[in-house]
Amino acid sequence: MNISKSMVGDIAVIKLNGRLDLETSKTLKGLTKELMADNHNKMIFDLTDVDFINSSGLGTLVSILRDVNSKKGNLELCSLAPYIQEIFEITHLSSIFRIYENEEEALSSFAVTENKTE
Amino acid sequence: MEKHPLHYASLELNNSGLCIKITDDILKAFLELTSLDDREKYRLRVAVSEIVTNGYFHGNKQNAQKRMFFSCNVFNNRIEISVEDEGDGFNDDEVEEKYGAAGEYATGGRGLKIVEKVADRVKCGKTDNGRFRVSLLKYVNAEPVEAIGQSIESY
Numbered sequence: 001m002n003i004s005k006s007m008v009g010d011i012a013v014i015k016l017n018g019r020l021d022l023e024t025s026k027t028l029k030g031l032t033k034e035l036m037a038d039n040h041n042k043m044i045f046d047l048t049d050v051d052f053i054n055s056s057g058l059g060t061l062v063s064i065l066r067d068v069n070s071k072k073g074n075l076e077l078c079s080l081a082p083y084i085q086e087i088f089e090i091t092h093l094s095s096i097f098r099i100y101e102n103e104e105e106a107l108s109s110f111a112v113t114e115n116k117t118e
Numbered sequence: 119m120e121k122h123p124l125h126y127a128s129l130e131l132n133n134s135g136l137c138i139k140i141t142d143d144i145l146k147a148f149l150e151l152t153s154l155d156d157r158e159k160y161r162l163r164v165a166v167s168e169i170v171t172n173g174y175f176h177g178n179k180q181n182a183q184k185r186m187f188f189s190c191n192v193f194n195n196r197i198e199i200s201v202e203d204e205g206d207g208f209n210d211d212e213v214e215e216k217y218g219a220a221g222e223y224a225t226g227g228r229g230l231k232i233v234e235k236v237a238d239r240v241k242c243g244k245t246d247n248g249r250f251r252v253s254l255l256k257y258v259n260a261e262p263v264e265a266i267g268q269s270i271e272s273y
């Protein structure tokens with residue numbers, strides 16, 4: 001799994017590439033721990049190039065979501081291939097994650113939340 | 119049901135995280151020989167990865183001294199996959215106790231649910247030589263290798 005990170009304002013946009021399984025999930029969890037240690041609690045995971053995910057990857061995403069929620073941050077997911085999205089549906093996870101069509105939509109969700117709190 | 123598979127692989131692996139990728143690559147190649155559509159192929163790959171991951175993690179407890187046994191048999195109407203680990207196995211009560219009350223924010227307990235959803239039949243139990251085996255059956259239409267010589271060459 002390759003992971004690349006860029007910052008858009010205070011939002012970390014993390015592009016994942018490859019397989020998200022037991023082995024590769026640890027890298028992702030490590031990265032988000034570092035981000036949160038630096039007080040970056042707003043994240044977008046772009047899954048465009050994720051070609052395989054199983055319950056280990058899903059469990060890691062849930063664990064990161066829990067961490068982020070506990071810091072009153074946000075984790076948004078975007079650009080899931082239909083067959084990846086289906087695994088979220090089979091496991092009823094589409095109800096706890098906000099999943100966007102693309103990165104722009106995910107980014108604009110932050111603008112909306114921020115406007116609301118103003 | 120006929121006894122001899124059209125295609126098969128049987129593999130002994132040392133217990134490591136790499137088992138998940140290796141077995142998936144083999145399965146992926148075999149699935150090209152079946153009539154399953156891309157969506158079904160993917161779901162089956164995920165289900166099998168769950169069984170292998172469980173064998174590596176829960177069964178063999180990530181112990182590098184242990185072994186994993188993987189086999190894949192493709193018949194003309196079905197595919198049968200079995201994964202054996204050198205652990206003690208589990209029963210439904212244990213799983214219920216662990217995850218029965220777990221909500222949607224649980225960080226585990228999804229693997230076997232995916233397996234049940236995708237497979238046409240799943241069997242678990244101890245083998246005669248003391249391993250724990252999980253086997254999965256999925257009905258598919260597969261072709262003998264002669265008919266797909268073309269695609270084998272380009273693979």
Ligand SMILES: Nc1ncnc2c1ncn2[C@@H]1O[C@H](COP(=O)(O)OP(=O)(O)OP(=O)(O)O)[C@@H](O)[C@H]1O
Nearest residue numbers: 055056059172173176177207208226227228229230
């Ligand atoms: N091969 C095995 N050997 C021993 N115990 C197993 C095995 N497979 C499954 N189990 C038991 O069944 C439980 C449920 O498995 P399941 O795959 O559904 O969830 P998990 O592995 O705990 O989490 P997840 O798969 O969501 O990452 C496991 O936690 C484990 O206790």
Ligand SMILES: [Mg+2]
Nearest residue numbers: 055172229230
């Ligand atoms: Mg599991």
